[in-house]
Amino acid sequence: MILLMLAAGMARAQDDDLIVTHGISTFGDLRYGPDFEHLDYVNPDAPKGGEMSFSWSSAGGSFDSLHPFTREGRPAVLSSIFFESMLEGTADEIGSAYCLLCETLAYPEDRSFVIFTIREGAAFSDGTPITADDALFSYEILRDEGLPSFRASIGRTIAGAEVLDDRRIRFDFNPEAPLRGRIQSAGGLPVFSRASHDASGYGFSEARLEPLTGSAPYVLHEVESGQRTVFRRNPDYWGNDLPINQGRHNFDRIRIEYYGDAVAAFEGFTAGNYLFRQESSSVNWATSYDFPALDRGHVVKAELPDGTISSGQSFVINLRREKFQDARVREAIALMFNFAWTNETLFYGLYEWNDSFWQNTDLVAEGLPSEAELALLEPLRDQLRPEVFTEEPFSLPASNPDRSLDRRQARRAIGLLEEAGWVVGDDGMVRNEAGQTLDVEFLNSGPMFDRLINPYVENLRTIGINARLTRVDSAQMTQREREYDFDIITDHIPMAYEPGAALRQYFGSQTANTSVFNPAGLADPAIDALVEHVIDAETREELSVSVAALDRVLRWERFRVPQWFNNAHWVAYYDIYRYPDPLPPFALGFLDFWWVDAEAEAALREAGAF
Structure with a gap:
C-alpha cells in the first residue's frame, strides 16, 4: 500500500x-542565477580558522537548554545553530x-x-x-x-x-x-x-542540553550550563563546496561567555576574555571605551551602517488587564515617557525614535490614509477608532528634552485619565469609581534598565498613577512573561520587510493567549482582517498599502510605548577580525562571513592583548 x-x-x-x-x-x-559561484558580499577567499568569541549577560537571560523548539527551559543563544x-x-x-x-x-x-x-x-x-x-x-x-x-x-x-x-x-x-x-x-x-x-530518550517538548542532530556547519563542542557554550566547525560538513557557502562559516570555533550582569560582561571584554562585542548601551558607547587595550590600538571601535528594520523595542502594555482596556489610559501612560530627555540625558543623543512598527523602512504609515488604504479600512470603519480616518498615525508629541517631567504632557495625561474615569483624589493618587488606585508595575530583569525606568515611574507617580519597578531574575522573568503575569514589560516586536503569516503570531486573536510573540494579548477582529490583507498581498504595491493600513491601526491602539532604535551597528573587537567592505545592507554577519587574520592574532597574542 x-x-x-x-x-x-x-x-x-x-x-x-x-x-x-x-x-x-x-x-x-x-539576484543570483543557477550558476553563481558565491554571494556578492562575501570574500570567497576568506581563510578558515580561529575563534569568534562574544558574551551574553543575564539581562538577556542565562540558559538551561539547547532545544529552541519548545517552551520548556530557556534555550541558549545560538541553539538553532545546528x-x-x-x-x-x-x-x-x-x-x-x-x-x-x-x-x-x-x-x-x-x-x-x-x-x-x-x-x-x-x-x-x-x-x-x-x-x-x-x-x-x-x-x-x-x-x-x-x-x-x-x-x-x-x-x-x-x-x-x-x-x-x-x-x-x-x-x-x-x-x-x-x-x-x-x-x-x-x-x-x-x-x-x-x-x-x-x-x-527525550520527549520533543523536554528541555535538554544535548541538542538534536542537524546538518549545519557547527556542532556542539562544550557546554557549561549558564556559563559557556562552544560550537566547533565540523571538518566533515557536507556543504563545504556549495556556492552559497563560499566565504562563509569561517571560524573553527564560536564561543559564548555568559555573565551575571552587563557590567561584568563589559569588564570581561576589556580584559580580553572574549574578543568581539556588539554594544547595546549608549552609556558604554559614549563613555566607557577608554581602556588600555583600546588606547594601545589592540581594540577597534567602529560604527558600521545598519540598513535593517527596527527591532520594535517598546514598553508593552498587557491588554489582558482590565485597568488597561481604555486606550485613553494607555495613552496617558505613554505620554509620561519622555524620549527626548531620555535620549539626550541618558543616551547622549545617539538613538532615534522608534515610532512605527516598520521603522527604518518605506512601509511606514504617513499622513492621512490614501485612497488605496481607505479601500481596506472603510469596510472595517465600525470596528476601528475614528482617529484612524481623521488624523495622521498616532505618534507621541515631542517632549521637553531639558527636564524629565514634561508638564504639558502631564496635563494632557491627567485629562485623559479623567475622561476614562480615573480622578485625582486628595492624596494625589488617581482612583476609579470603586476607589481603586491605578497600579502599574514595570517588570524587568536587567539592572541596566533601572536608570531608564525609574524616571518614567516617577513621572507616572507625579500624575497620580501608583507606578513601581519590580526587578526579578531571568528565570522569574521568563515564567511571568509566559504566564502573562505582568503589567508592562520591555519587549521587541520585530517586523519583516515582506511580512506574512508570522503576523498572526504577533497580532492575531486566535493565538492571543498562547503566542509567546504577542505579549500585549492583542485580539481585535479588525486587526485580524488587516493582517489577512497583508498576508494575501500578491504585488509589492498591494503589500505596501496593506502594511501601511495595518501600521496605522496598530499605532492607534496605543498598546506599546515606543522606545528607540539605532541605525548603526556599534561594534568593538580585538584587531584580529576582518570583514568584507562594503557590508551587505541587511546583516552585520559577524558569525557568518567575517574571518580571523592569523598574523594579526599572533601579533596581539605576543603583545599580551588577550
Whole structure:
C-alpha cells in the first residue's frame, strides 16, 4: 500500500507542468542565477580558522537548554545553530531564498504544492544521510509538538507533506493560504535527524542540553550550563563546496561567555576574555571605551551602517488587564515617557525614535490614509477608532528634552485619565469609581534598565498613577512573561520587510493567549482582517498599502510605548577580525562571513592583548 501511495504521488508530480528552479523570490527576479559561484558580499577567499568569541549577560537571560523548539527551559543563544533548512535567504536581498539542503524545488504556477529534491550527499553531522523521511519527521513533530504559536501558523499554511522517495518530499498547501511566502515557509523549516531524536530518550517538548542532530556547519563542542557554550566547525560538513557557502562559516570555533550582569560582561571584554562585542548601551558607547587595550590600538571601535528594520523595542502594555482596556489610559501612560530627555540625558543623543512598527523602512504609515488604504479600512470603519480616518498615525508629541517631567504632557495625561474615569483624589493618587488606585508595575530583569525606568515611574507617580519597578531574575522573568503575569514589560516586536503569516503570531486573536510573540494579548477582529490583507498581498504595491493600513491601526491602539532604535551597528573587537567592505545592507554577519587574520592574532597574542 505504501509503495502504491508513493507511486501515485510521483505520478502526480510528473503529470504537472512544474517550474523547476534553484531559488524563489516573492515579487521579482532572483539576484543570483543557477550558476553563481558565491554571494556578492562575501570574500570567497576568506581563510578558515580561529575563534569568534562574544558574551551574553543575564539581562538577556542565562540558559538551561539547547532545544529552541519548545517552551520548556530557556534555550541558549545560538541553539538553532545546528540546523539547516531546504532554503536559505541572503543578506543583500529581500524576499529571496535559495536551495541549501535541496538541489532543486519544483512547483506549479498556482503554487498549490512544492517538491524539494534533497542534494545527493547531504548529511547530518553524525555522517548519516539526510532523507525525505527526516524532513517529513521534522515538519510533523514541529506541527504537532512545537511552540503553540508556530503550530497554529504552520497549520494554516501547510495542509500536509508526503515522502515521494528517499530524496524528494512534497508539501501541499491549504488552498486558502496566501500564495506569497507559502513555499518559503515550507522551505524554511529546520530539518533534524529522526534517528537521533528517537535514540535520545527525550520527549520533543523536554528541555535538554544535548541538542538534536542537524546538518549545519557547527556542532556542539562544550557546554557549561549558564556559563559557556562552544560550537566547533565540523571538518566533515557536507556543504563545504556549495556556492552559497563560499566565504562563509569561517571560524573553527564560536564561543559564548555568559555573565551575571552587563557590567561584568563589559569588564570581561576589556580584559580580553572574549574578543568581539556588539554594544547595546549608549552609556558604554559614549563613555566607557577608554581602556588600555583600546588606547594601545589592540581594540577597534567602529560604527558600521545598519540598513535593517527596527527591532520594535517598546514598553508593552498587557491588554489582558482590565485597568488597561481604555486606550485613553494607555495613552496617558505613554505620554509620561519622555524620549527626548531620555535620549539626550541618558543616551547622549545617539538613538532615534522608534515610532512605527516598520521603522527604518518605506512601509511606514504617513499622513492621512490614501485612497488605496481607505479601500481596506472603510469596510472595517465600525470596528476601528475614528482617529484612524481623521488624523495622521498616532505618534507621541515631542517632549521637553531639558527636564524629565514634561508638564504639558502631564496635563494632557491627567485629562485623559479623567475622561476614562480615573480622578485625582486628595492624596494625589488617581482612583476609579470603586476607589481603586491605578497600579502599574514595570517588570524587568536587567539592572541596566533601572536608570531608564525609574524616571518614567516617577513621572507616572507625579500624575497620580501608583507606578513601581519590580526587578526579578531571568528565570522569574521568563515564567511571568509566559504566564502573562505582568503589567508592562520591555519587549521587541520585530517586523519583516515582506511580512506574512508570522503576523498572526504577533497580532492575531486566535493565538492571543498562547503566542509567546504577542505579549500585549492583542485580539481585535479588525486587526485580524488587516493582517489577512497583508498576508494575501500578491504585488509589492498591494503589500505596501496593506502594511501601511495595518501600521496605522496598530499605532492607534496605543498598546506599546515606543522606545528607540539605532541605525548603526556599534561594534568593538580585538584587531584580529576582518570583514568584507562594503557590508551587505541587511546583516552585520559577524558569525557568518567575517574571518580571523592569523598574523594579526599572533601579533596581539605576543603583545599580551588577550
